[in-house]
Structure formats: structure tokens, C-alpha cells
Amino acid sequence: MERTVRRLEEELERAQQRYIRRDGNGDDDEARAASKREQKEAMLAAADELADAQAALALLARKVEDGGGSHSVHQRNADRLLRLCRANAGVYVKVGQHLANLDLLLPDEYIATLAALFDDAPESSFENVREVIREELGGPPDELFDGFSERPFASASLAQVHTAHCKSSGRKLAIKVQHRGLRETSRGDLIAMTAAVRLAELLFEDFNLGWLVDEIAPHLPRELDFNVEADNAERASAHLAKTGLDCVVPRVLRESTTERVLCMEFEEAFNATDVASIDSAGLCRLEIARTITSVFNAQIFESGFVHCDPHEANVLVREHPEKKGRAQLVLVDHGLYRQLDGAFRDSYARLWKGMLLADIGMIREACGSLGVVDMYPLLSAMLTSRPFDEVIERSKSGSFETAAASSLSGGGGGGGDQAVIRGYAQRYLREIIDMLDVVPRQMLLIFKMNDCLRHLDMALGCPGNPLVTAGRYASRRVLEGEVRGAGGGWLCKLRSWLSYLNVVLRIEAYDIWTRLGRARRLRLGY
Incomplete structure (x- = not known):
């Protein structure tokens, strides 16, 4: 077989x-x-x-x-990697979680096996949890909270989460407690991992993953300070409230939050990849996929303050408490954020608008401003997981989709679609790894975020068209930049507005067409 x-x-x-x-x-x-x-x-x-x-x-x-x-050999090695990550915990679990999102590049055995690290990472003993809370908050958990659970309901690479109730209000809480000793051992783990990766790069010509540890090393200390995470959560919540999207962030209780303990209000929800619970609740997978894509594109193109770790345990979903039958996202784990600078977002927005409109000149110009000259077709393919040939095809047809892309975005989301995407990624694996050494460092966390979002889309089995969603937000960003910097007066601004309205009207027409097509498929039973 x-x-x-x-x-x-x-x-x-x-x-x-x-x-x-x-x-x-x-x-x-x-x-x-x-x-x-x-x-x-x-x-x-x-x-x-x-x-x-x-x-x-x-x-x-x-x-x-x-x-x-x-x-299989793949399964035996995946099991070994899982044991390695669990035995060493901390940074190793974090890397294992990242590998579990690389659906396009790794065999299924690694994806399925390492996915256990999202919800079943190594746990600290309750004695260690009590000691951390005593050191941070000045007392044992049973004195500070009511009904503090001895067993965590979730455990991650850096911390685990226990439930409790607030003594004054009775509100259910989620208490995130950092694994004891992690702050002290993480530096040594990073040194060991960096040394191993550098040695592998010397010994094996095709191994070029130094960018992974280069990105983890400077950001890990900030992730280990839960005061930073609290700041990130409040800032992200304020922005999401302005977008009008159905997504909430658990409220932080500052009086019970320190460097190693984070106290939040508990929000009931389940993983966005739990399709059985989604279907049981009568929620629309396509609506969920589109909302997820919209939330993260709003962060990129509007605030520039981006959650860079949206794996399946961090993006939760539930029925909206006030809108029956509608889905609401709950975004958790705000430890890893990146503030994108304005120039990068302007270039990135022009790239996505160019890919939406299949404007090859705009794509080439935007990639050049990102430091990618000759490999602009590859960068476009990496961001969309589609061959650049399809951009050329759309440039002639004027459509947002080709026939092949339609099968990926319009509904089926089946194994054949995933095999096509994975096949392209594996075919250009060497070029993709080379590309990671060329693009701006900010782009690396964008790639990581895209890997996570693609994994969520595939798991839902009913993805929206991320090209259209990203293009909508990118086009708005391009308009704002052109209006802000228009040197030719009102005529240049009018031209920018007309270009933007053209995009919006085409997107609205496309949305109506796809919704009618989906309704027709549902009526016919396929």
C-alpha cells in the first residue's frame, strides 16, 4: 500500500x-x-x-x-517526535505544535500524531501549580478562588489552564499558570535546539530550517511574561470590537494577573476543528471559515497587530449567545503577537490586491518592494497555495477563480483537493525553503499564521475563498494608503476610490453567486 x-x-x-x-x-x-x-x-x-x-x-x-x-516508518518517527516533545516539554512542545500545522509539507502521520500537543501537552503537578500561584499571588489557590480545579482542562507548551470561581462575583474563571521552572530552563532549551539545527544545516544540504529557531528565540521571553499577554488580549479585544465581526476575547482580571499567572473570565466554546460539535450545534462551517479568515485579515490590514499562533486550540467557536443559529469565535492565547510596520502592510496589501485581480504587474511591483524580485510567482503561490499559472489563467478570464480553485474554495474541501495543494508544496519545497531566507522577517510569522489558518480550513472541510476575503481587506488598505499619499489632488483620490469600488462590487457579485450556488447544491443534496 x-x-x-x-x-x-x-x-x-x-x-x-x-x-x-x-x-x-x-x-x-x-x-x-x-x-x-x-x-x-x-x-x-x-x-x-x-x-x-x-x-x-x-x-x-x-x-x-x-x-x-x-x-509505517512515518508513524514510528512521528511517535518518537511526540515522545521527544513531551519529555522535554516547553519549547519542544511549541515546535511540535508548529510542525502539526504544516499539512502541506509533512506526511499525515506527523500531522495527526503531533496534533495531540495542542490539547494534551505535558501537565505540571498540582503541587507545582499551587507553588507558582503562592509565589505570584501571595497565597494558595483555595484561599484566593472558590472551587479551584486540581486537574487542568487544557495544557499547552508554556502553561496549563485551571477553572475556578471568583470569590466576590461567583463568575467562572480560567486561570492560566506557567509550568514551574520553564522560565529558568527555556534559555538552555533554545541554545540546545539552535545548536542542533545549525549542525543539521552543516551536515545536510537540503536542511534549511534555521529561520524557525531565529523566530522563536527573540519572542519566547515575551511569551513567558503573562502581563504582556494580558496587554495583547486587551488591545486585540478593543480592535475586534470595532470590526463588527463575531469574535470575542476573554476579559482579563488584572488584579489576579502576574508574570506567571493569567486570570481571565471563562468562555464556554469548543475547538473550531471540532466538526462534530459544530454540526451538532447546527452551525455553518462555511460561515465559521469566513469569519476566521476575516478576523485575521482585519488584524493584518487594519490594526497591524497580529495574533501569530492561531492553531486549533486557540481558535474556539460556539453558538452566538444573542443570535440563534449563528456562530461566534472565541480567540484565546494572546502571547505571540507581532506589530507589522506600515510600509510592510502597504506592500503586502498591494500584493494581495494584485493576486485578487490577477494583475501581474501589481504582483511583481509589490513583491519587489518586499525584496523578492525574480521569485514573485513563487511568493504568490506560497501565500495562496495555488500555482502562479492560475493567476495567469484568471488574468485572461477576469474571474476570481479557476475551475480547479473553485473545487478548493467552493465547497468540497475533500481529500483530493488537499492532495493537490500538498503536491504543489512538495514540488516546490526547496524553493520555498530558499524563499524563507529572502523575505522580510515580518513575513515569517505571516507564513506561520497562514499555515495555521490553512490547517483550520482543511479541518473544517468547507473553506471559504481566502483570496477573496484577504483581497477585500487588502483593497481597503490600498485605498487608504493611496488617499493618504495622493500627490495629484482630488483626481488621484477619485481614481483610487473608483478602483476600490470596482473591487468591492465584483466581490459582492461573487459572494451572491457563490451563495446561490451553495443553496442550489444543498437543495439538490450534494
């Missing part, structure tokens, strides 16, 4: 190569379009066959494992 999967992976790669290669059919546009359609259908068929084979292999591996036999 493993050999079958490898053979089908090779067939998908060949089909993708044929699809993205430019055909030499002269000036016969009709023949070229027909050839592209055939190549696309062949690629999607290969992807569906690969997805079926991967699902069968996963089922077979589980049966073998349940029977006590050996299973």
Missing part, C-alpha cells in the same frame, strides 16, 4: 507538471484552453485517487497498530 501511495504521488506530480507547463499550441487559444481543461481534469483525478489510497493506508496502519504489529 505504501508503494501504491508513492506511485500515485509521482503520478500526481507528473500531472501537475503538465498542467503548470506552458503549452506550445501557437495562437490557437481555443485549443490551448481545451488542453488545459484536460490537464486539469487529469490532475484532479490523480489527486482523488491519491487521497483514496492515503485514506486506505491510514486505515490499514491503524489496524496493524491495534493488532500489535509494526506500522
Whole structure:
């Protein structure tokens, strides 16, 4: 079965190569379009066959494992990595969580196994929790709170969360307590991990992941100070309140918050990837996917203050307490934020507007301002998880989607779609790693955030079109920048407004068309 999967992976790669290669059919546009359609259908068929084979292999591996036999090399190594992360805890769990979001690059065994670190990270003993609270708040938890739970309801890389009730108001609380000793050992962990990565880069030509520790090292000390997290949560909450999006941030109780203890009001919700709970509550997955994408694009293009760790345990969902049948997000864990500077956001916005409109000149110019000259097609493909050839195709059709992209954004979200995306990422893996050394450092956390959001989209199985959502916010940012810096007076401002209105009207028309199409599919039962 493993050999079958490898053979089908090779067939998908060949089909993708044929699809993205430019055909030499002269000036016969009709023949070229027909050839592209055939190549696309062949690629999607290969992807569906690969997805079926991967699902069968996963089922077979589980049966073998349940029977006590050996299973795949990937699974054995994923289990070893999980044990490594749990044994060393702290920074290692954080890296393991990041790996669990790389759906496009890593085999399924690693994704499924390391995902356990999101909700089942190593726990500190209750004695250590009591000691941290005593050191930070001046007394044991049973004296400071009512009904403090001995067992945490969630444990993460840096801390674990216990429930309690406020003595004065009776309000249910979530008390986040840092793992004892982590503050003292994290520096040594970072040194050891950095040394291992640097050594691997020297020994193996294809290993180039130094950017990962380069990003973790300077930000970890701020994540270890929960006063910083409290500041981040309050600032993010203030911005989200202005957006009108259905997303809340738990309120922080400052009087019970210190460097190693964070006290918040408890918000009942479940993981945004818990599709069984979502369906049971009668919530719309597509609405949830669009809201998630909107929240993080609003942070990027409006405030520039961005939550850079939106993995599945940090993005929660519930039925809106005041709007029956509607979903509401609960955003937690605000330890890792990055303030994007204005010049970066302006260039990034122009890039997304260019990708939305399939304006190759705008894409090339925006990438150049980000330091990427010759590899602008690759940067575009990395951000959208689509081949740049589809941008060229849309530039001719004037649509926001190609037929292949439509299957990804419009509804199915099945295994074949995921196989197509993963195939492109694996095909350009070496170039992607090289790109990470070129782009501005701010872009690295954007990539990490995109990995997390893509993982959520795939888990929901009904993603919206992130290109359209991001393009909407990016176009608004471009308008604000052009109006702010218009040197040609009212005529330049009018031109900017007309360009923006053109984008908005096209997006609204697209939304109406996709909603009607979805309603029709629901009526017909598919």
C-alpha cells in the first residue's frame, strides 16, 4: 500500500507538471484552453485517487497498530517526535505544535500524531501549580478562588489552564499558570535546539530550517511574561470590537494577573476543528471559515497587530449567545503577537490586491518592494497555495477563480483537493525553503499564521475563498494608503476610490453567486 501511495504521488506530480507547463499550441487559444481543461481534469483525478489510497493506508496502519504489529516508518518517527516533545516539554512542545500545522509539507502521520500537543501537552503537578500561584499571588489557590480545579482542562507548551470561581462575583474563571521552572530552563532549551539545527544545516544540504529557531528565540521571553499577554488580549479585544465581526476575547482580571499567572473570565466554546460539535450545534462551517479568515485579515490590514499562533486550540467557536443559529469565535492565547510596520502592510496589501485581480504587474511591483524580485510567482503561490499559472489563467478570464480553485474554495474541501495543494508544496519545497531566507522577517510569522489558518480550513472541510476575503481587506488598505499619499489632488483620490469600488462590487457579485450556488447544491443534496 505504501508503494501504491508513492506511485500515485509521482503520478500526481507528473500531472501537475503538465498542467503548470506552458503549452506550445501557437495562437490557437481555443485549443490551448481545451488542453488545459484536460490537464486539469487529469490532475484532479490523480489527486482523488491519491487521497483514496492515503485514506486506505491510514486505515490499514491503524489496524496493524491495534493488532500489535509494526506500522509505517512515518508513524514510528512521528511517535518518537511526540515522545521527544513531551519529555522535554516547553519549547519542544511549541515546535511540535508548529510542525502539526504544516499539512502541506509533512506526511499525515506527523500531522495527526503531533496534533495531540495542542490539547494534551505535558501537565505540571498540582503541587507545582499551587507553588507558582503562592509565589505570584501571595497565597494558595483555595484561599484566593472558590472551587479551584486540581486537574487542568487544557495544557499547552508554556502553561496549563485551571477553572475556578471568583470569590466576590461567583463568575467562572480560567486561570492560566506557567509550568514551574520553564522560565529558568527555556534559555538552555533554545541554545540546545539552535545548536542542533545549525549542525543539521552543516551536515545536510537540503536542511534549511534555521529561520524557525531565529523566530522563536527573540519572542519566547515575551511569551513567558503573562502581563504582556494580558496587554495583547486587551488591545486585540478593543480592535475586534470595532470590526463588527463575531469574535470575542476573554476579559482579563488584572488584579489576579502576574508574570506567571493569567486570570481571565471563562468562555464556554469548543475547538473550531471540532466538526462534530459544530454540526451538532447546527452551525455553518462555511460561515465559521469566513469569519476566521476575516478576523485575521482585519488584524493584518487594519490594526497591524497580529495574533501569530492561531492553531486549533486557540481558535474556539460556539453558538452566538444573542443570535440563534449563528456562530461566534472565541480567540484565546494572546502571547505571540507581532506589530507589522506600515510600509510592510502597504506592500503586502498591494500584493494581495494584485493576486485578487490577477494583475501581474501589481504582483511583481509589490513583491519587489518586499525584496523578492525574480521569485514573485513563487511568493504568490506560497501565500495562496495555488500555482502562479492560475493567476495567469484568471488574468485572461477576469474571474476570481479557476475551475480547479473553485473545487478548493467552493465547497468540497475533500481529500483530493488537499492532495493537490500538498503536491504543489512538495514540488516546490526547496524553493520555498530558499524563499524563507529572502523575505522580510515580518513575513515569517505571516507564513506561520497562514499555515495555521490553512490547517483550520482543511479541518473544517468547507473553506471559504481566502483570496477573496484577504483581497477585500487588502483593497481597503490600498485605498487608504493611496488617499493618504495622493500627490495629484482630488483626481488621484477619485481614481483610487473608483478602483476600490470596482473591487468591492465584483466581490459582492461573487459572494451572491457563490451563495446561490451553495443553496442550489444543498437543495439538490450534494
